[in-house]
Amino acid sequence: MTLESNIPAGPLKEKWDSYRFNMKLVAPTNKRKFKIIVIGTGLAGASAAASFGELGYNVDVFTYHDSPRRAHSIAAQGGINAAKNYHGDGDSVFRLFYDTIKGGDYRSREANVYRLAEVSNEIIDQCTAQGVPFAREYGGLLDNRSFGGVQVSRTFYARGQTGQQLLIGSYQALARQVGLGTVNLHTRSEMLEVVLKDGRAVGVVVRDLTTGEISTHSAHAVVLATGGYSNAYYLSTNAMACNGTAIWRAYRKGAQFANASFTQIHPTCIPASDEFQSKLTLMSESLRNDGRIWVPDKAGDGRAAADVPEAERDYYLERRYPSFGNLVPRDVASRAAKQQIDQSKGVGPLHNGVYLDFRDSIQRLGREVIEARYSNLFEMYERITDENPYEVPMRIYPAPHYTMGGLWVDYELMTTVPGLYSIGEANFSDHGANRLGASALMQGLADGYFVLPYTVGNYLAGYLNTDPISTDDPVFAQAESAVSDRLKMFTSIKGSRSVDWFHRELGKILIEQCGMTRSQTGLEKALSDIPALRDEFYQDVRVLGENETLNQSLEKAGRVADFFELGELMCRDALNREESCGGHFREEYQTEDGEALRRDDDFAYVASWEWTGRESEPVLNKEALEFENVALTTRSYK
Amino acid sequence: MNITLKVWRQNGPNQPGDFATYAAENISPEMSFLEMLDTVNEKLIAANEVPIEFDHDCREGICGTCSLMIDGIPHGPQRSTATCQLHMRKFQDGDVITIEPWRAAGFPIVRDLVVDRSAFDRIIESGGFITVPTGSAPDANLILVPKDASDAAMDAAACIGCGACVAACPNGAAQLFTAAKIGHLNLLPQGQPERWARTVNMVDTMEEYFGACTNIAECASACPQDISIDFIALMNSDYVRGKVKQRRLTGQMS
Numbered sequence: 001m002t003l004e005s006n007i008p009a010g011p012l013k014e015k016w017d018s019y020r021f022n023m024k025l026v027a028p029t030n031k032r033k034f035k036i037i038v039i040g041t042g043l044a045g046a047s048a049a050a051s052f053g054e055l056g057y058n059v060d061v062f063t064y065h066d067s068p069r070r071a072h073s074i075a076a077q078g079g080i081n082a083a084k085n086y087h088g089d090g091d092s093v094f095r096l097f098y099d100t101i102k103g104g105d106y107r108s109r110e111a112n113v114y115r116l117a118e119v120s121n122e123i124i125d126q127c128t129a130q131g132v133p134f135a136r137e138y139g140g141l142l143d144n145r146s147f148g149g150v151q152v153s154r155t156f157y158a159r160g161q162t163g164q165q166l167l168i169g170s171y172q173a174l175a176r177q178v179g180l181g182t183v184n185l186h187t188r189s190e191m192l193e194v195v196l197k198d199g200r201a202v203g204v205v206v207r208d209l210t211t212g213e214i215s216t217h218s219a220h221a222v223v224l225a226t227g228g229y230s231n232a233y234y235l236s237t238n239a240m241a242c243n244g245t246a247i248w249r250a251y252r253k254g255a256q257f258a259n260a261s262f263t264q265i266h267p268t269c270i271p272a273s274d275e276f277q278s279k280l281t282l283m284s285e286s287l288r289n290d291g292r293i294w295v296p297d298k299a300g301d302g303r304a305a306a307d308v309p310e311a312e313r314d315y316y317l318e319r320r321y322p323s324f325g326n327l328v329p330r331d332v333a334s335r336a337a338k339q340q341i342d343q344s345k346g347v348g349p350l351h352n353g354v355y356l357d358f359r360d361s362i363q364r365l366g367r368e369v370i371e372a373r374y375s376n377l378f379e380m381y382e383r384i385t386d387e388n389p390y391e392v393p394m395r396i397y398p399a400p401h402y403t404m405g406g407l408w409v410d411y412e413l414m415t416t417v418p419g420l421y422s423i424g425e426a427n428f429s430d431h432g433a434n435r436l437g438a439s440a441l442m443q444g445l446a447d448g449y450f451v452l453p454y455t456v457g458n459y460l461a462g463y464l465n466t467d468p469i470s471t472d473d474p475v476f477a478q479a480e481s482a483v484s485d486r487l488k489m490f491t492s493i494k495g496s497r498s499v500d501w502f503h504r505e506l507g508k509i510l511i512e513q514c515g516m517t518r519s520q521t522g523l524e525k526a527l528s529d530i531p532a533l534r535d536e537f538y539q540d541v542r543v544l545g546e547n548e549t550l551n552q553s554l555e556k557a558g559r560v561a562d563f564f565e566l567g568e569l570m571c572r573d574a575l576n577r578e579e580s581c582g583g584h585f586r587e588e589y590q591t592e593d594g595e596a597l598r599r600d601d602d603f604a605y606v607a608s609w610e611w612t613g614r615e616s617e618p619v620l621n622k623e624a625l626e627f628e629n630v631a632l633t634t635r636s637y638k
Numbered sequence: 639m640n641i642t643l644k645v646w647r648q649n650g651p652n653q654p655g656d657f658a659t660y661a662a663e664n665i666s667p668e669m670s671f672l673e674m675l676d677t678v679n680e681k682l683i684a685a686n687e688v689p690i691e692f693d694h695d696c697r698e699g700i701c702g703t704c705s706l707m708i709d710g711i712p713h714g715p716q717r718s719t720a721t722c723q724l725h726m727r728k729f730q731d732g733d734v735i736t737i738e739p740w741r742a743a744g745f746p747i748v749r750d751l752v753v754d755r756s757a758f759d760r761i762i763e764s765g766g767f768i769t770v771p772t773g774s775a776p777d778a779n780l781i782l783v784p785k786d787a788s789d790a791a792m793d794a795a796a797c798i799g800c801g802a803c804v805a806a807c808p809n810g811a812a813q814l815f816t817a818a819k820i821g822h823l824n825l826l827p828q829g830q831p832e833r834w835a836r837t838v839n840m841v842d843t844m845e846e847y848f849g850a851c852t853n854i855a856e857c858a859s860a861c862p863q864d865i866s867i868d869f870i871a872l873m874n875s876d877y878v879r880g881k882v883k884q885r886r887l888t889g890q891m892s
Contacts, residue, residue, distance in 0.1 A: 047772075050772070051772040054771045054772055065695070065703070066693065066703070066754065066755055066756065067755065067756065067758065067759050067799065068759075069702070069759075069799055070695060070696075070701045070702060070703050070799075072695070072696060072701070074696065074700055074701050075696045075698055075700050075701065084778070084779075086779060122773065122775075124778045125775040125776065125777055125778045126770065126772060126773070126775045127778075128775065128778035128781060128828070129768065129770040129774075129775035129776070129778075129781070129828055130767070130768050130770050130775075130828070131768045131791070131822065131823050131826050131828045131829055133788050133789075133791045133792040133795050133822070133826070134778075134788075135788070136783055136784075136785045136788040136789075137785065138785050139782070140782030140783050140784050140785065141779050141782065142778055142779055158792060158795075159792060159796075161700060161796065163700075164700055164796075164798070165792075165795060168795065171762070172762060172766055172767035172768070173767060173770070173772075175759065175762040175763045175766060175767060176763070176767045176769065178759075178763050179763035179764060185759070187756060187759075210748050210749075210754075239695040239696040239697070239701060240694060240695050240696075240697060241695050273666075273668040274666050274668050274669065276666065276669055276673050276676065276677055277673070278670070278672065278673050278676055278697065279697050281697070281698050282698070379718075380698070380699065380723070383699075383716075383719060383723045383725070384670075384723070384725070386725070386727060449772050449773070450772070450773070453772065498679075498680055498683045498684070500676070500680065501680075542683055542686075544683060544686065544687070544688045544689065545688045545689075549649065549650060549749055550691050550748055550749040550750075550752060551691075552689070552691055553683070553689060
């Protein structure tokens with residue numbers, strides 16, 4: 001299958017304008033004749049659903065949470081980027097575009113990224129008008145700070161909870177539409193299947209998580225805004241319920257899955273404290289502005305941080321990358337930390353961390369300044385570890401955090417299934433092989449507020465005055481019974497091990513073989529271990545309780561079953577990509593001093609996979625990436 | 639550590655519930671409270687017993703999903719801390735811990751420790767927003783917001799919507815939640831055009847679902863985000879002004 005990215009012709013800077021001029025429009029009075037389903041209410045889903053409602057479309061929005069406000073966008077701490085250049089430090093739309101392409105190690109599409117940079121400024125305007133309490137200067141203007149991988153201050157923030165504040169903004173916009181009746185909100189409702197008729201998306205199958213009731217819903221278009229799949233690793237910074245089921249079900253129905261191996265391991269998380277750890281907690285990357293990362297020079301040094309003299313400390317990021325220092329991009333910082341720990345220089349009771357030390361900043365700026373900047377993060381750290389970071393350096397270690405891979409989408413954010421869209425972290429589009437800090441919130445809101453509300457009309461216009469396919473159509477009954485059968489299958493296995501046990505085992509394989517470094521032998525091993533574990537799961541999992549009540553084990557069973565298949569695709573994609581780029585580091589492909597070795601001649605493409613069934617291998621389709629506006633260089637942060 | 643748990647078990651919304659006693663053995667003080675419950679659930683599954691249902695998600699204290707009444711205190715004994723951020727080192731070996739769902743008429747029980755908090759969404763839908771159709775906003779720096787106002791709005795906006803305030807209140811009142819939401823928007827210049835209608839609509843909706851406030855202030859002690867009850871005073875003042883004064887003066891009152 002050839003992939004049509006549908007990028008408009010013309011110069012980069014005019015593509016989005018020319019697209020919007022040439023696209024088909026749906027007249028205001030006709031919008032009410034269309035119905036759109038949105039799955040997920042994070043930044044992307046809530047902003048899209050709210051914008052659709054404002055435009056006059058009929059919207060049904062589904063979330064498995066008890067309220068849209070709880071989606072995991074809420075946990076983003078640091079901030080959101082925009083090319084406002086409010087600080088006059090040389091920022092521009094082109095620089096944000098350039099930094100994002102470079103940060104992504106030249107594995108993303110120029111046209112999409114340029115559009116993202118263009119609309120970034122509108123996002124800040126929109127959110128400020130909604131009452132998002134961004135940090136301010138004393139004169140009442142907006143404040144900015146800088147983030148890893150860039151040399152300008154372009155990050156807007158709201159204390160350490162930018163994600164929560166932005167999500168509350170889009171949730172409130174969505175709530176307004178719910179109150180007005182343009183959007184039907186379905187909470188505690190999980191989408192378990194996409195319904196297709198004649199190759200086009202026509203609806204979904206949903207399970208009510210409190211009653212177990214399975215229902216079908218039809219629409220002219222379906223939007224998946226269901227986030228990423230870092231929880232495939234079991235231990236990640238994602239919320240417990242984050243899962244890949246919606247995008248995986250879509251993949252199995254024909255939507256292609258791109259760059260599955262591009263996952264981001266975030267460098268500043270609190271190390272695991274014991275084997276019962278259920279998830280890892282992120283400490284905002286903004287801490288790297290004032291914290292210095294170090295380990296003891298000597299392997300196996302058991303002394304407390306305060307007892308290690310200055311001369312015996314290795315500030316390894318500052319040493320290796322003098323120009324970016326502690327603010328190198330995430331993939332570089334994570335890999336460097338892993339190298340230190342692999343050399344037995346890890347600190348803390350389990351020797352599984354590196355120090356992030358604020359001593360020098362406190363001396364230079366005073367404790368009050370550090371408190372004003374980071375007090376909530378320091379308090380959170382202390383609650384979790386019982387250590388006071390004003391006095392003892394923080395311990396940090398990388399953890400799975402974000403997935404750049406996702407459903408393949410074209411310029412209009414449509415998947416390879418007509419009528420099925422994917423936005424936010426759920427798609428693959430903008431971050432290439434590595435995402436820069438404070439860019440996830442930007443992309444979610446760009447897709448939801450400023451891209452999809454335009455592009456969806458171009459598709460819907462062709463279906464004016466046609467009704468959505470009736471849910472009485474046999475395609476809905478088939479999909480519904482497939483969902484019911486699968487749920488019954490889980491409860492009828494009656495094996496001996498819990499869903500969490502299997503999930504933890506899968507996570508161990510993935511983090512070991514498809515984590516911060518990958519190798520051919522390791523990936524091949526994973527590709528035989530994962531199917532074996534999966535087969536065991538289908539024979540030996542124990543899911544108690546019934547379908548007809550709230551049953552979190554049953555919910556998890558379906559999600560973990562999908563993670564098995566998704567994890568396999570992650571490994572297959574990593575094995576195929578015989579180069580190192582961004583978060584994907586193949587041990588066989590590195591420079592003499594251990595930096596990533598990209599192979600542009602052979603791998604400057606999007607690897608898009610097509611499902612062919614569980615027992616057969618997926619088909620690889622390639623979308624060549626063409627760079628007309630930036631020169632491909634080796635990323636250097638030295 | 640070895641702990642004894644008394645946990646509320648209830649199969650469904652309209653069914654009777656009761657406490658069940660479980661032993662939580664070999665608990666590490668490093669575990670979070672929810673990880674302790676995870677291990678209890680693993681043992682229940684191993685013994686072919688249906689695990690305890692409880693709400694939780696981000697486990698970082700920000701999503702507001704977790705909602706446990708621990709020994710009669712919403713989110714447990716540590717101040718300014720959501721259940722998911724509470725660690726077992728705050729308990730002693732041999733402790734008997736009672737775990738209940740939020741108890742309030744406005745929050746019907748779904749199952750075990752899970753309650754339905756959608757009444758909060760109804761309050762927001764009735765007016766908890768600033769109307770800004772997508773794409774219609776002016777440049778962000780055209781709206782000057784004094785730092786004091788912005789900081790005060792942020793203090794209110796920090797509310798995570800968990801409902802601990804309602805659970806802590808003997809009247810099952812939702813004043814602190816509603817006041818935080820109103821305070822966030824009413825303190826900002828952007829929130830002024832809809833200020834009076836917002837306040838009246840949200841308070842009136844709140845009263846359909848929740849009890850009345852009698853200034854007990856338990857809500858503020860239970861709040862994991864330390865939302866101040868001063869916001870309730872602001873809400874009450876705005877409510878009176880919204881109800882009594884002439885709405886046509888909207889935008890001209892400070």
